[in-house]
Amino acid sequence: xxNLRRTKSIYTKELVDLLRDHRTLLxxxxxxxxxxxxxxxxxxxxxxxxxxxxxxxxxxVGFQSKSDWEDVVRPMLxxxxxxxxxxxxxxxxxxxxxxxxxxxxxxVIELIDPNVTGQLEVAVRSRQxxxxxxxxxxxxxxxxxxxxxxxxxxxxxxxxxxQLAADRLDRAFERVAEHEVQRRLRARQVDPVVIxxxxxxxKALTSAGSxxxxxxxxxxxxxxxxxxxxxxxDVTAGERERGTLESxxxxxxxxxxxxxxxxxxxxxxxxxxxxxxxxxxxxxxFLGGFEQVLNLNDADGSGGFPFWALPxxxxxxxxxxxxxxxxxxxxxxxxxTFKEAQxxxxxxxxxxxxxGGIAALPGTRLEGVNLVMPVGNMVLLTRExxxxxxxxxxxxxxxLLSTCxxxxxxxxxxANVFGRESVLFAExxxxxxxxxxxxxxxSDRPTLSAAALYAAILFxxxxxxxxxxxxxxxxxxxGALYGTAILLPILFVGAPILAxxxxxxxxxxxxxxxxxAFRFVLGGALIGLTAWIPASELFVFQDAYLGSPPALxxxxxxxxxxxxxxxxxxxxxxxAIVPGICEELFFRGFLLSAALKKMRPWPAILMSAAIxxxxxxxxxxxxxxxGLGVVLGMLCWRSRSIWPGVIAHMLHNGLATxxxxxxxxxxxxxxxxxxxxxxxxxxxxxxIGSIIFVTGIALSWPAAKxxxxxx
Amino acid sequence: MPMIxxxxxxxxxxxxxxxxxxxxxxxxxxxDAGRIYGLxxxxxxxxxxxxxxxxxxxxxxxxxxxxxxxxxxxxxxEIKKSMGFLTANTGLYQRLSSRDVLxxxxxxxxxDRRQAxxxxxxLIGEMGITDFADQxxxxxxxxxxxxxxIARALIADPPVLIMDEPTLGLDVxxxxxxxxxxxxxxxxxxxxxxxxxYLDEAENMCDMIGLLHRGGIAAEGTxxxxxxxxxxxxxxxxxxxxxxxxxxxxxxx
Numbered sequence: 001x002x003n004l005r006r007t008k009s010i011y012t013k014e015l016v017d018l019l020r021d022h023r024t025l026l027x028x029x030x031x032x033x034x035x036x037x038x039x040x041x042x043x044x045x046x047x048x049x050x051x052x053x054x055x056x057x058x059x060x061v062g063f064q065s066k067s068d069w070e071d072v073v074r075p076m077l078x079x080x081x082x083x084x085x086x087x088x089x090x091x092x093x094x095x096x097x098x099x100x101x102x103x104x105x106x107x108v109i110e111l112i113d114p115n116v117t118g119q120l121e122v123a124v125r126s127r128q129x130x131x132x133x134x135x136x137x138x139x140x141x142x143x144x145x146x147x148x149x150x151x152x153x154x155x156x157x158x159x160x161x162x163q164l165a166a167d168r169l170d171r172a173f174e175r176v177a178e179h180e181v182q183r184r185l186r187a188r189q190v191d192p193v194v195i196x197x198x199x200x201x202x203k204a205l206t207s208a209g210s211x212x213x214x215x216x217x218x219x220x221x222x223x224x225x226x227x228x229x230x231x232x233x234d235v236t237a238g239e240r241e242r243g244t245l246e247s248x249x250x251x252x253x254x255x256x257x258x259x260x261x262x263x264x265x266x267x268x269x270x271x272x273x274x275x276x277x278x279x280x281x282x283x284x285x286f287l288g289g290f291e292q293v294l295n296l297n298d299a300d301g302s303g304g305f306p307f308w309a310l311p312x313x314x315x316x317x318x319x320x321x322x323x324x325x326x327x328x329x330x331x332x333x334x335x336x337t338f339k340e341a342q343x344x345x346x347x348x349x350x351x352x353x354x355x356g357g358i359a360a361l362p363g364t365r366l367e368g369v370n371l372v373m374p375v376g377n378m379v380l381l382t383r384e385x386x387x388x389x390x391x392x393x394x395x396x397x398x399x400l401l402s403t404c405x406x407x408x409x410x411x412x413x414x415a416n417v418f419g420r421e422s423v424l425f426a427e428x429x430x431x432x433x434x435x436x437x438x439x440x441x442x443s444d445r446p447t448l449s450a451a452a453l454y455a456a457i458l459f460x461x462x463x464x465x466x467x468x469x470x471x472x473x474x475x476x477x478x479g480a481l482y483g484t485a486i487l488l489p490i491l492f493v494g495a496p497i498l499a500x501x502x503x504x505x506x507x508x509x510x511x512x513x514x515x516x517a518f519r520f521v522l523g524g525a526l527i528g529l530t531a532w533i534p535a536s537e538l539f540v541f542q543d544a545y546l547g548s549p550p551a552l553x554x555x556x557x558x559x560x561x562x563x564x565x566x567x568x569x570x571x572x573x574x575x576a577i578v579p580g581i582c583e584e585l586f587f588r589g590f591l592l593s594a595a596l597k598k599m600r601p602w603p604a605i606l607m608s609a610a611i612x613x614x615x616x617x618x619x620x621x622x623x624x625x626x627g628l629g630v631v632l633g634m635l636c637w638r639s640r641s642i643w644p645g646v647i648a649h650m651l652h653n654g655l656a657t658x659x660x661x662x663x664x665x666x667x668x669x670x671x672x673x674x675x676x677x678x679x680x681x682x683x684x685x686x687x688i689g690s691i692i693f694v695t696g697i698a699l700s701w702p703a704a705k706x707x708x709x710x711x
Numbered sequence: 712m713p714m715i716x717x718x719x720x721x722x723x724x725x726x727x728x729x730x731x732x733x734x735x736x737x738x739x740x741x742x743d744a745g746r747i748y749g750l751x752x753x754x755x756x757x758x759x760x761x762x763x764x765x766x767x768x769x770x771x772x773x774x775x776x777x778x779x780x781x782x783x784x785x786x787x788x789e790i791k792k793s794m795g796f797l798t799a800n801t802g803l804y805q806r807l808s809s810r811d812v813l814x815x816x817x818x819x820x821x822x823d824r825r826q827a828x829x830x831x832x833x834l835i836g837e838m839g840i841t842d843f844a845d846q847x848x849x850x851x852x853x854x855x856x857x858x859x860x861i862a863r864a865l866i867a868d869p870p871v872l873i874m875d876e877p878t879l880g881l882d883v884x885x886x887x888x889x890x891x892x893x894x895x896x897x898x899x900x901x902x903x904x905x906x907x908x909y910l911d912e913a914e915n916m917c918d919m920i921g922l923l924h925r926g927g928i929a930a931e932g933t934x935x936x937x938x939x940x941x942x943x944x945x946x947x948x949x950x951x952x953x954x955x956x957x958x959x960x961x962x963x964x
Contacts, residue, residue, distance in 0.1 A: 005818075005823070009819065020807075242804070242805065243800050243802030246768070247802075250766050251819040252791035252792045252820060
């Protein structure tokens, strides 16, 4: 166990040491205080000059022929000018502001020599002109021989000015056309109102297109990350460079205490940095009146900056700061000098920038796989919160949970790297030395950090896979079940076994592939047959206090339909047999064995059970799944074999599959309301079931005779 | 029973291609309590690796080390508690004062705040640190740093001191401080292992000398025994002669 008093000493010393360093203070305090005002003021100036520039810009327009200009377009533009003048006067009479009147300004169009005949497209492509106008045809219709012009505008959408020129011309022609329609209707003595059955008015609630609103969350997240860099380097590579590492390591202190103290300090500084950054954003927005720039305010000023969201944003930045601190410490522990550490940190920042950048794109939403995208999910969450959007509780849970999981894996990795002899004394730490198979010692089980790291990598992959599978076929549920049955053996068994072979870990011992005593098989079977009873009651209990998601019923129905499509035997393989074997091998074999190497049995079982629950990606089922995980973990620990758990798991899932195919089973045990769920089971079922369940537990409780886990 | 007992100690390193390199090869020696044992040898003889294994910083590939009754690999923390470790290039925390450093290491050795403060004050007095105890270590002179470092190594009053080139690169005055300290510690009954390149130092101070070559002991004994063995007077000549006998090419070079 970690010695708290000693960890506190390390923490206090490191904090004092870091805070006395002017470089820490510079990075932590000065940068955010200066950065945001500069950014926003600068941003506003650049934006407003850009807008003004574009507004006053003259556009050059090319024509197919001189007559197109002189006979068609110029008269139309002249006509538009007079229409504009009329509308402007009308608006002024209605009391419009100067800003609104500016809307009626005539676009400035500059002409080039319109003798580019035939090469107009080339001229637009080569940006000789912003826009090209082709009068494609002029037709006359009806008894009054009224004209219809077909005008084609050539422009390049990726060139903003070209696009603007085309927009302006398009609007001018629209205006003229509208005016002409009204004139023609009046000539026929028809009220123009008849052709306007619907009038649409748009009201934008936020000022559109503000780039800063998208970028500020990214910067906030990046500043939190960069806040961890300097202290992380200082407490690891810095310690080595100053020659204090050796005297630290000869102290009677476990590495985990050292790394925890250091990691807490780096996290503290990163969190303080995040708070200062957030404070600076707030003050800048509040004092500077930049709410518009942050894309946060209503056009009529009723939205405002969501100050209530600030503590929430800060609370969400905490796990991110923790995650990045752990990652930075792990990375910097490999470096001997400050300079080397800086080189190692750079790729990490780029790696964080990538998902962060994706998240900063306007189209990216906080949903699906983005919920568990490292760093990116935090950028999205921050953006949602700062724009005052409502964020569902489940989204918070996913973002925070996944970030904490990654952070835990990173801390474990850091502890592993920091204490390693090859890293501590090597003249240079090369990746080849870290990955050279010949240098690995044989070990009976993987380290906890390696297992945690694998679980952390697998988590987003599995989440993504599940989402993809549900999208891939029309018939989502059966597709997902097939896909799961194929991928479970690869990702949860094959890949860990390959990794263990590579790291020279005793696979058979880790996965506990050995025959158990008969009483464990019997115990596992009894538990597997009756575990649904406590599970079902737990659901009822949970439903009473927490409620059930409304979509649950639909999901259950979709599940039943999907199962029916698969047919009983395939459903049994996909739902009971494959998961029964693969999940046991991964969660109880790989993960629990690794955890038992470092932790006491019960915390190890609880941890592996919680991860087992999280991997089922359905928060409503978390407690029940994790509860089953505890029982299965206990089975594996006491029996020292994977098989009793496999039997229990397969029977439990198999029974659920059977019931799905035979709904009458529920009636047979006395459940009246077959359609309703969850409901209390009849008392006699609970009673008999509990006796069998407890018997199963009692049978498997005394530990197996061979040597007990040394933990 | 000897204070330090090294038995058939071997440490194998691997380079990046996985090739073996035996830094320490079947090394055995004993040091009795209250003695200074000099570990001498050319560069790359395995001195530093041996000292790191002795202080439980490195795990031996094979062999057994017992210090103060504890075995390396089994009683890591007891070993670390029994030992003070000092090298010439041991750094100090630049932004902490000597007093802060001593208190910090006291706490790392398991003292509570009160004990750590008391022990730090005792050492500040004994080592003559009082005048600069509150100055940040970054501003201290080399000699002042060295005194602080010695105090740090003594923080838990360990029975064994490991000194890896403690005088490397020091001026005469600082050198004297260290050597006087080592002799005073022997008087106080501590066991000391001294690894050094300065043969005069070893000649004057060590009770026993082990000549290390290619990871093993090439010769061992008191200075008189070594003189007899080699038939020459000065330790530097003894040193060259023995190494040459072991490895003719290297001895010449």
